[in-house]
Amino acid sequence: MRHVAIIGAGPSGCYLADQLVRAAPDIEVSVIERLPVPFGLVRYGVAPDHQGTKAVARLFERTLGAERVRFFGHVEVGTDLAMAELAALYDAVVLATGASRERKLGIPGETLPGVFGSGAFVGGYNGHPDAPQLRLAGVRSAVVIGNGNVALDVARVLAKAAAEFAGSDLSPVLTAHLAQQPLETIHVVGRRGPAAAKFTTEELAEFRTLARAAVEVADPAALDAAGSAASPNLEVLKGFVANPVQRPVVVCFHFNQQPTAFVGDERLEGVEFEGPAGARQRLAAQLAVTCIGYETTACGTLVPQRGVFANEQGRIGEGRYVIGWAAHGPNGTIPGSRVAAKALAARMAAEVADHQRAGAVGLATLLVQRGVRIVDHGGWQRIDAAERTRAASDRCREKFTSVAAMLQVMAQ
C-alpha cells in the first residue's frame, strides 16, 4: 500500500482523497484536520443561508467514511507532531490547508472597534471556533469593502430579515442580534470599476429576491461608462437601476472607490474613500467589513511565499504536494477544486513511490502515545448528529462554536 497524508479536510482535501482512492486501488489516504470537524470552507466560509452549496458536504462525508480513507480530526501538524514526523510515516504529504488569513487594507483606523476583516466576520456568523463572537452596536449604516462573493455574502446576511434565515444554520442568537440593529443602508464598495467586479452573477442577481432590501447603484453612469466590455454583472446591476423598488433597507453598490481611512473616536463612525479624479467622500458607518481576499499560512516548517506555496502543477518537491487555495490563492469555485483534484490524483497515482511506510496506523500510534485526542470519523458523526438534534425547528443545525464543546460531545 502507498500512504498519502492530506493536511486539511476542506473541499480540496476531501475531493483529493476521493479522487486518489478512485485513481489507485493501492493508495490509502489520511485526512488530517486541525479542528475536530471537517469540511473547512464548506462549513465555515459558505454562508449559512446557502445550504444548497453546503450540500456538497454529503459527498465529502461519504469520502471520509470510505474504506481506504481515514479522518484524523483535532490534529495539528506543527503542534501535535512535526512535519518531518508526518513525512516519515507517509509516502506523500499534500497541503490542502486553504487560505484562512484575511488580507488587510493597511490604512488608518483598521483596528477601531466596528471594523472587521472578512475572516472574523464570516467566521463569526458561521460559528468558527477561532472567530470572536460577533457583537454589533447600533448599526444603521454598514460598509462592506470588496467586490467578490464574500462581500456579497456579508451584505446579504446583513440585508436579510430574520425570517429569511429559516432552514439555514445561522444561530438563532446571532439572528436576533442582527435583527436588533437599526439597519438602513449597506454600502458595498469596490476599488475598481463595475466590469472588473468578481461577483458570481447568480449571487448578485439573488439580491432581487430579498424581502426587506432594495438595491441601488451610487453612480449609475459608471455602468454605462464601463459598458463597452459587456459583462453579465453589469446587466444585473443595470437591471437594479432600471427597476427600483421601495424597501426598508438599501444595499448600495459603489465602484472605483479606494478606501483611505476608517475614522471614529472610540468606535468606527465612518469610512473615507478617494474616487476618480481624487474626489473624496465619507460614508457614515457603525460597521465595516473588509472582504479583500485571503492568503495561506505556514504549515509546520513549510512556509508560503506571497500567500501561496510555490509549486509546479501541484508538486512542491519530492513527496510534497499542494492543492487548492494553498496552491493558487483564494480564487475558484468548490466544483472547480474537483477538477484540480482529479488532475493531481492522476499525477500522484503515477509518481508516488511505495516506501513501505506505516501510514495511518503509525500516525494513530504516535498520536495516542502523545495523548492527542483524535476525533475520528465516528467522532465527527457524533458531533454532527448532536448539532442537528439540538437545532431549533427552523434551523438545520446549531453548531458548537468551541473546540471544548465539540470534544465534550465525544466524551458523552
Add this chain to the structure above:
Amino acid sequence: MRITILVGTMSGTAEMVAEEMEDALRGAGHTVETLVLDDASGPELFTRDGAFVLCMSTYGSGNVPDNVIVLRDALEADRPDLAQVRYGVFALGDHTYQDTFCHGGESFDRLLASLGAQRIGPIRYNDASSSELPEDVGPEWVVEWAEALAASGEPVA
C-alpha cells in the same frame, strides 16, 4: 431492461446520485452502466441498445455542467436522428438561484427532444436547498421510471 445512466456533474453530486441509481436499478433486475460524460463522449453513444437516464446538474447561469459541453455541442452541430432513443431526466438544481433552477437538465432535455428522442415521464427535479436528498429520491424515482419505460413498450421508430 438495458439502461445507460449519463452523468453531467460539476461538484460530483450527480455522480454520487448515479452510483445509487445504478445499484437500485440493478437490484430491480436491470442491466445498467453509468457513464460520466467527458470530452470523448460523442453523439454515437446514443446508438447503444436500451434506454438512457440523464442525471444532470446545473452550473453557472443555468448551463449544463462542463463535462457535458462537448457532447451538447456535437449534438447541436450534427443533429443526428434520435427517434429510436428513449430517456428520462433527473435534474439537480438549487432553488436559491430560482431564475436558472435545473436549467442544465431542462436544456439538455429540449435538445434531445428536438432530435426526435422520446422522454418517458416528466423531468424529476431536485432542489439542493430542500430537505429532499437526491441520493435518496434518485434511486426511488429511477426504479419507478424503469417500470414506466417497460410499460411504454417498444420505441415506435
